[in-house]
Amino acid sequence: MSKSIEVDTKTFIRFWLVIVALGLLGLFIWKAKTGLIIVGISIFLAIAIRPLADKINKIFKGKRRNLSAVLAFLSVVLSVALIVAVIGPVVVEQTANFVSQAPEMFENTLGGWSGINAFGQKIGIENLQEGITSAIAGFSTAFLNNFGNTVVTSVGAIATALADVVITLVLTLLFLLEGPAMLKHLWDTLEGKKRDVAIEEARRIISRMAKVVATYVSKQLIVAVLDGAATALAIFILSIIFKFPAGLAAPMGLVAMIFCLIPMFGQVIGCVLVSLVVLFNSPIAGLIFAAFYIVYSQIENNAIAPKMQGDALKLPAVIVLVSITIGTYMFGLLGAIVSIPIAGCLKVLLEEYPRIKEIKTKQ
Secondary structure, three states: OOOOOOOOHHHHHHHHHHHHHHHHHHHHHHHOHHHHHHHHHHHHHHHHHHHHHHHHHHHOOOOOHHHHHHHHHHHHHHHHHHHHHHHHHHHHHHHHHHHHHHHHHHHHHHOHHHHHHHHHHHOOOOOHHHHHHHHHHHHHHHHHHOHHHHHHHHHHHHHHHHHHHHHHHHHHHHHHHHHHHHHHHHHHHHHOOOOOHHHHHHHHHHHHHHHHHHHHHHHHHHHHHHHHHHHHHHHHHHHHHHOOOHHHHHHHHHHHHHHHOOOOOHHHHHHHHHHHHHHHHOHHHHHHHHHHHHHHHHHHHHHHHHHHHOOOOOOOHHHHHHHHHHHHHHHHHHHHHHHHHHHHHHHHHHHHHHHHHHHHHHO
């Protein structure tokens, strides 16, 4: 037996207006996704730098809030620039060394083209050298034919990336300078003249979420610095023992520090990269460093990092892995970095939900 449901015109119109509004909102988010990501990154960086600005402001006895924010921002930017300045020349030098020694390594490890052909005959390929050289020639021809388009595309991508970086830095500084005043004005406007329990609760929860982000970033940065220092010290000692350039210690320590900031997988990537560089200069030293770093990473992950992080997040390992996986597939490397703080903020919301529900019921 079928039943008919009568819907008045006003309800019908409201329903479709909601559908259209949601569709337009989704379209807006999709079109403005790059801008929204930049704004989100800027807010995240501003929250992360704020504790440093507050510590600097204490030196001025709380009287130079804007100056403290600028000094904190400049210290972070200059630190990143210094890291790039130290790592860049080493990357160029090691690449040049690899290219210059590649023919000798090819001859010693693979036996040259005769060794390649001997291997090819074992797997049923009569002249493997000819096949490889033909493939390289074809790739070179295709690359040269598309060289103009590749250059134009690369220049455009670099220009866009630089513009995004500049916008992000400017927004971060503005959020540092004007963010606290904007938030205070927002809460005062929402609360009005009378005390509103819901607004006060929202204010407390958002403050707690900001503290989670700032604490995680600051503690993770300390862990990364310790990781980089241990790497640099290990490479310096190995350079003395195995007689390779000690100048690799500082750059490789910075490389390890940067990759340590990436949750879960960063240490593995950093270990592989640094071990390969050391291995290229001294095979035995590279193997020893890899063994050392594996042991150190276990100590760091099971003793140092948990002690440093304290009660900031307390997320189960499965939640961390799920967060990193989703963040990586959504926003790449950046998503992997910010996924855990975001998961920590969601955990705060879940913990506060019963109290929010209680306040809503009372109202």
